[in-house]
Amino acid sequence: MITLSVNGRDHQVDADPATPLLYVLRDDLEMNAAKFGCGLGQCGSCMVLVDGAPVVSCVTPIVVLEGRAIRTVEGLGTVDDPGPVQRAFMEEQAAQCGYCIPGFMISAQALLERTPSPSDAEIRDALKPNLCRCGTHMRIMKAVRRAAGFMQTADAGATTSNGEDRR
The missing domain is CATH 1.10.150.120 ([2Fe-2S]-binding domain)
Structure with missing residues (x-):
């Protein structure tokens, strides 16, 4: 189990530590704003913030993210109160x-x-x-x-x- 802090909430994730964050966000946490574009970290469609810095999530394994603050587009605001x-x-x-x-x-x-x-x-x-x-x-x-x-x-x-x- 790996604990990921996404948009201010901790999530226990039961996935291979080498799994790219993008797949965990979309498949396990049902956060679908980040998109699969190239799968090589070259297009930016999958970008999220990690400790305030933009990171391509399609090539970032979850094992390096434990204890770090991850923020997705869903964490920037809501439909009723957009950031x-x-x-x-x-x-x-x-x-x-x-x-x-x-x-x-x-x-x-x-x-x-x-x-x-x-x-x-x-x-x-x-x-x-x-x-x-x-x-x-x-x-x-x-x-x-x-x-x-x-x-x-x-x-x-x-x-x-x-x-x-x-x-």
Whole structure:
């Protein structure tokens, strides 16, 4: 048994330690946002956050993830209360087929958590591991910029006028 912490909850997984995380997420935990794309870690469709960093889950064995915080697109928000990145991607209609979008959202989330006001060059660099065959790259860029604005507005609203944290 391996214990995985996914989206803030611990899950006991009875699988071969070499099993890629993607299969455990989809088959055992029924979290289907991360997609199987290439199976080689080259397209980004299966990306998740591990300790805040984007990781391709199709080639990451679960044995190296015990004790680490895993976050999937499902952990960024809900249908009723989407997170800033999810909301921005919806509002900008960044998806065409949608297959690659979970990976792009994960890359965007990681970027915005470490760089709240990224330049276009920083956004492009953060999104390099993700492939979109539909060509919605310009809408994805707009969505990341919009998400940055949402997150900055939320952070600004979390402090009082004298700088005390409201959260």
